[in-house]
């Protein structure tokens with residue numbers, strides 16, 4: 473079924489570390505070899521063995537409207553004719569920025585970069601430059617890309633591979649990152665009481681989506697807003713996943729809490745490499761060339777990425793799309809809940825908007841500690857069973873399911889049916 477993918481994987485391993493360009497793509501934790509994808513369309517991906525799958529990875533988030541969205545493809549094609557990169561200002565950068573500023577109220581000025589990692593690294597440098605402080609609070613199991621200051625108790629690939637702290641991160645730098653349990657106010661308060669005047673920023677995924685999906689507790693984000701303001705620290709929302717996924721204004725609109733800085737990526741590029749960070753003018757004016765905090769990039773604001781992103785910014789303003797996304801995800805979750813009631817398996821489901829996680833644990837998942845109680849072997853079996861039935865899930869218990877507008881009701885029902893069969897088979901094995 474996956475012969476050609478296996479062949480290509482073996483060849484890739486001779487030239488690429490682990491055969492992949494990002495560890496999250498390796499299927500090691502689900503005891504499989506990665507599929508090599510040849511094309512994608514709407515809600516589907518197709519591998520080089522000609523297998524067709526309903527795709528719930530969606531390129532790890534950007535494909536809010538499914539693959540090959542018409543306006544996005546046309547805009548990229550048109551831009552290709554004109555040139556792929558100039559290393560000079562273009563009008564489309566301003567237009568894109570203007571849309572972001574319009575949609576995300578906490579952003580007055582935005583700087584385009586090339587990835588979510590670059591956005592978070594740059595936002596932290598800016599927070600350090602602006603406050604004149606060095607320490608940062610992050611949350612255990614949150615993943616902010618692979619910048620040195622963030623590979624401390626990180627979720628996503630590091631959690632999947634059991635490498636939450638990476639060698640190569642200088643110990644002296646790692647000491648400046650204080651890792652705190654997600655959703656734990658007392659812990660945050662304690663850190664601020666002891667070291668408040670040294671904290672440049674608190675960075676958070678406002679909905680954690682790199683240890684599976686974990687919503688913030690009731691007023692946790694508002695609490696962070698208050699405690700950072702009281703201590704003259706900045707609040708950074710890493711909205712690389714949640715930006716334009718939960719609402720046009722992201723998680724900050726969804727939870728009505730404004731950060732000082734916001735990091736974006738994924739959806740704002742419609743599948744092209746892009747990232748961005750932005751915030752209030754007073755803070756963003758510290759960035760070069762206006763201010764002294766240096767950050768730059770040859771391909772920043774790349775015209776192809778901006779052309780795609782601009783169309784995405786227009787599309788997310790269509791009436792009713794977020795309701796439709798949540799409804800689709802709700803149908804999936806309703807189906808999974810029904811299965812959960814029927815099978816004797818430790819299962820827990822989290823959903824926020826179009827982000828869903830099925831955890832193999834009987835504990836409510838509220839942070840990394842509870843997420844870690846999930847049985848990753850059971851997830852691996854579930855993943856393999858679903859794959860055989862044509863459902864392409866993230867190859868890790870600690871990643872989200874991304875529902876898109878391209879998923880039809882029939883595909884959602886087929887996914888539920890497949891999950892029921894796989895989970896009932898799994899029940900027999902434990």
Ligand code: HOZ
Nearest residue numbers: 494496497532628682871
């Ligand atoms: N943030 C994504 C995983 N949660 C990125 C995928 C990758 O690291 O390749």
